[in-house]
Amino acid sequence: MSKILMKGNEAIAQAAINAGCQCYFGYPITPQNEIGEYMSSKMIEIGRTYISAESELAAVNMLIGAGSTGTLAMTSSSSCAIALMQEAISSMATAEIPGVIISVMRAGPGLGDITPSQADYFQSVKGGGNGDYRTIVLAPSTISEAVLLTQKSFYLAMKYRNPTMLLADGILGQMMEPVEMPEGNAFSTVNTDEWALDGTGEGAQKRDGRSLMSLHMGDDILERLNHRIFKKYAQIEEKEVMYENYLCDDADIIITAFGTVARVAKSAVNAAREKGIKVGLFRPITLWPFPSKELFATAKNKKCVLDIELNMGQMIQDVKIALNGSVPVEFFGKTGGAIINSSEIYNKILELSKEKQYGTNLAASI
Amino acid sequence: MEQTLQQVFKRPEPYKKNYNYPFCAGCGHGVVLRLIAEVLEELKIHTKTIATASVGCSINLDKFYNLDIVGADHGRAPCVATGVKRSKPDKIVFTYQGDGDAATIGFNELMHTALRGENITTICVNNTNFGMTGGQASATSILGQVTATTKNGRDPKISGYPAKISEMISNCDGAAFVARVAIFSPQSIIKAKAAIKKAFECQIKGLGFAFVEVIAACPTGWKLKPVQALEYIKNEVTKVHRLGIFKDFTESMA
Amino acid sequence: MEKSIIIAGYGGQGVLFFGTTLAQAAMIEGKNTTWIPSYGAEMRGGHANCSVKISDNEIASPIIDNADYGIFLNDKAMEKFEKTMAKGALVIGNSSIIEKSPSRDDVNYLMVKLGDCAQGIEGGLLNIVTFGYFVNKTQIIKKESALSALEFVSKKKNPAFLKRNIDSFEAGYKL
Numbered sequence: 041m042s043k044i045l046m047k048g049n050e051a052i053a054q055a056a057i058n059a060g061c062q063c064y065f066g067y068p069i070t071p072q073n074e075i076g077e078y079m080s081s082k083m084i085e086i087g088r089t090y091i092s093a094e095s096e097l098a099a100v101n102m103l104i105g106a107g108s109t110g111t112l113a114m115t116s117s118s119s120c121a122i123a124l125m126q127e128a129i130s131s132m133a134t135a136e137i138p139g140v141i142i143s144v145m146r147a148g149p150g151l152g153d154i155t156p157s158q159a160d161y162f163q164s165v166k167g168g169g170n171g172d173y174r175t176i177v178l179a180p181s182t183i184s185e186a187v188l189l190t191q192k193s194f195y196l197a198m199k200y201r202n203p204t205m206l207l208a209d210g211i212l213g214q215m216m217e218p219v220e221m222p223e224g225n226a227f228s229t230v231n232t233d234e235w236a237l238d239g240t241g242e243g244a245q246k247r248d249g250r251s252l253m254s255l256h257m258g259d260d261i262l263e264r265l266n267h268r269i270f271k272k273y274a275q276i277e278e279k280e281v282m283y284e285n286y287l288c289d290d291a292d293i294i295i296t297a298f299g300t301v302a303r304v305a306k307s308a309v310n311a312a313r314e315k316g317i318k319v320g321l322f323r324p325i326t327l328w329p330f331p332s333k334e335l336f337a338t339a340k341n342k343k344c345v346l347d348i349e350l351n352m353g354q355m356i357q358d359v360k361i362a363l364n365g366s367v368p369v370e371f372f373g374k375t376g377g378a379i380i381n382s383s384e385i386y387n388k389i390l391e392l393s394k395e396k397q398y399g400t401n402l403a404a405s406i
Numbered sequence: 407m408e409q410t411l412q413q414v415f416k417r418p419e420p421y422k423k424n425y426n427y428p429f430c431a432g433c434g435h436g437v438v439l440r441l442i443a444e445v446l447e448e449l450k451i452h453t454k455t456i457a458t459a460s461v462g463c464s465i466n467l468d469k470f471y472n473l474d475i476v477g478a479d480h481g482r483a484p485c486v487a488t489g490v491k492r493s494k495p496d497k498i499v500f501t502y503q504g505d506g507d508a509a510t511i512g513f514n515e516l517m518h519t520a521l522r523g524e525n526i527t528t529i530c531v532n533n534t535n536f537g538m539t540g541g542q543a544s545a546t547s548i549l550g551q552v553t554a555t556t557k558n559g560r561d562p563k564i565s566g567y568p569a570k571i572s573e574m575i576s577n578c579d580g581a582a583f584v585a586r587v588a589i590f591s592p593q594s595i596i597k598a599k600a601a602i603k604k605a606f607e608c609q610i611k612g613l614g615f616a617f618v619e620v621i622a623a624c625p626t627g628w629k630l631k632p633v634q635a636l637e638y639i640k641n642e643v644t645k646v647h648r649l650g651i652f653k654d655f656t657e658s659m660a
Numbered sequence: 661m662e663k664s665i666i667i668a669g670y671g672g673q674g675v676l677f678f679g680t681t682l683a684q685a686a687m688i689e690g691k692n693t694t695w696i697p698s699y700g701a702e703m704r705g706g707h708a709n710c711s712v713k714i715s716d717n718e719i720a721s722p723i724i725d726n727a728d729y730g731i732f733l734n735d736k737a738m739e740k741f742e743k744t745m746a747k748g749a750l751v752i753g754n755s756s757i758i759e760k761s762p763s764r765d766d767v768n769y770l771m772v773k774l775g776d777c778a779q780g781i782e783g784g785l786l787n788i789v790t791f792g793y794f795v796n797k798t799q800i801i802k803k804e805s806a807l808s809a810l811e812f813v814s815k816k817k818n819p820a821f822l823k824r825n826i827d828s829f830e831a832g833y834k835l
Binding site: 062063065089091093094095097098099101102103104105106107108109111113127128131135137237238239240241242246248249250251252253254255 | 461522
């Protein structure tokens with residue numbers, strides 16, 4: 041497979057097409073516009089569905105419609121517009137309708153700025169919609185990984201009949217790098233015959249009607265449903281966790297970071313290692329399910345964990361829950377759309393490695 | 407003269423065998439749901455139909471129908487149906503919505519679905535109020551109508567004017583069939599069924615978006631007795647929401 | 661060895677195209693590369709820039725802290741990026757329109773009338789003249805790779821541009 045130089049957004053779009061995505065529904069918002077633009081020509085060329093929806097609300101509800109028939113479908117958007125989709129994402133989770141949502145984060149709150157950010161960790165992972173539900177969230181840090189995880193998003197969405205989000209940031213969406221594009225789908229096809237809507241059929245195929253609803257009124261119905269769905273979530277937590285452990289084994293300091301920031305942190309880790317500072321990087325790839333057990337085991341007996349994010353500290357909550365007070369946690373972040381560069385992270389590592397007492401704010405950080 | 411017993415009234419095929427009737431006495435929903443079921447059966451399309459339920463009393467679709475049904479959030483049924491139809495273009499896809507859903511919170515979605523000429527059918531039961539939440543004013547409530555949120559009657563200075571959705575949708579080039587009918591008498595019910603049938607035929611022929619607005623009674627929300635509610639439709643509501651076929655491409659393009 | 665390059669100028673001067681062609685050439689040589697554009701509001705403000713990294717090894721951070729090479733096509737670019745250049749970095753400046761004088765002692769400068777050179781060629785393109793000049797002076801990538809990259813990206817965009825691109829590249833290369 042030869043490499044091609046591709047923009048992150050376009051690579052995500054092509055990966056979706058190759059995964060077998062039949063329908064794309066979108067609405068423009070920076071910094072993910074190239075996805076819709078790419079789809080508008082490529083999907084039509086091969087006879088698939090592209091709709092420029094009237095709003096993100098419309099787009100995500102079209103996704104529900106396509107998903108209800110067991111069709112691979114996707115929408116893409118960014119921050120303040122992903123906010124508009126949350127009601128539907130919550131409904132998809134409870135109606136168990138699959139669908140892929142690509143979220144390319146920009147800075148917030150509000151309309152914020154179009155510059156890169158990771159401030160929608162809560163929005164994606166904790167769910168901006170109502171009720172008890174989970175969204176599967178995958179966070180790539182390179183374009184090649186974005187390609188793979190886009191295809192995996194379709195697989196996971198169908199396998200678990202759950203909304204699945206690929207969480208990227210403006211940098212990943214806008215940058216280019218050489219990628220190996222799988223010609224087809226790198227993951228297997230999931231059978232949907234048992235549940236998908238297709239009409240009630242004739243003759244031997246005749247069956248009773250199925251309904252996929254998010255309203256579940258009546259004695260105990262919702263209680264039982266939610267418990268059943270949470271058993272499914274437990275399975276996902278058990279089977280689908282992904283993370284990267286980079287030089288953590290002998291490290292004194294563990295950096296936790298995801299997405300583009302983890303990539304930047306890797307440069308800083310390399311630079312620090314050259315100076316003999318023992319530092320490693322733990323990068324959650326699935327943000328939900330969060331690699332809690334794995335992080336706990338990795339950070340055991342380490343001196344300090346340094347969480348780095350392009351926000352005021354969101355994933356750090358999951359980091360702290362995972363560590364459960366076993367290791368002091370420091371934070372370094374930027375918000376408002378500014379990028380963290382590797383020398384800033386390097387300096388932070390240097391500072392921590394010189395501190396005799398790690399985690400002086402241990403009490404405060406738990 | 408030899409005589410045989412002929413069945414003149416039966417459970418439509420798309421109905422569930424043991425369906426629950428969840429509506430209030432005198433409610434129009436039961437009639438409209440039956441008309442749709444009869445039409446689906448007569449056109450022999452019920453086994454390849456995927457219905458989209460919406461929010462409001464209209465959500466009770468799955469209590470009645472033995473069909474494939476996907477539920478939509480508030481006002482988004484036309485989008486959900488769009489996704490279904492684009493995924494399964496050979497299936498018959500319809501939305502069943504109320505006026506609070508289609509004409510109020512989901513008006514943007516409805517209009518754009520019509521503008522796209524989406525080849526689906528929307529049946530909108532317009533009872534000029536939010537029935538399920540307790541009879542509050544909706545976009546289609548007529549001037550002077552007393553509701554839970556217009557206790558002295560709808561005053562345009564406070565809450566604006568009624569949305570005449572069929573007229574607005576008929577202005578969309580993508581709409582191929584648009585009709586407003588009402589159910590307050592046997593004759594009007596027969597006309598309503600004819601319009602619903604055309605709206606599905608329109609989809610079968612692939613002509614574009616088909617829309618039927620059915621003015622129906624909500625005695626509970628209107629705080630009227632069922633019979634008074636029917637008179638209210640005839641004497642008041644249809645004076646504002648005029649009945650008629652606003653657009654019909656099924657004849658010219660058949 | 662990882663090399664980082666910042667290319668900046670007015671929107672319309674082709675700095676993004678310069679960057680993608682450079683990245684394409686690096687990829688042709690089997691190197692790792694990343695390209696990040698300025699986008700959105702920055703672009704609308706009339707100025708554009710992009711960051712390119714080229715390395716034989718895996719590129720961790722695509723973000724440039726202090727660039728090894730700066731290609732500046734206008735004053736604004738000099739003003740914004742000169743101070744962030746790495747010690748010992750090389751700046752190539754388009755002295756046809758840059759009025760600002762170099763201000764750092766620890767950076768090497770090649771201030772060249774790239775704009776005049778481009779205007780001297782029929783259908784000359786400033787960004788590609790600069791690209792040719794840059795390739796010759798730095799040898800970060802081979803000339804052949806640069807030319808095949810140009811062929812690839814020109815064909816993708818507009819085949820008629822290829823000749824203009826080649827002419828411009830050669831002119832810059834010889835400067």
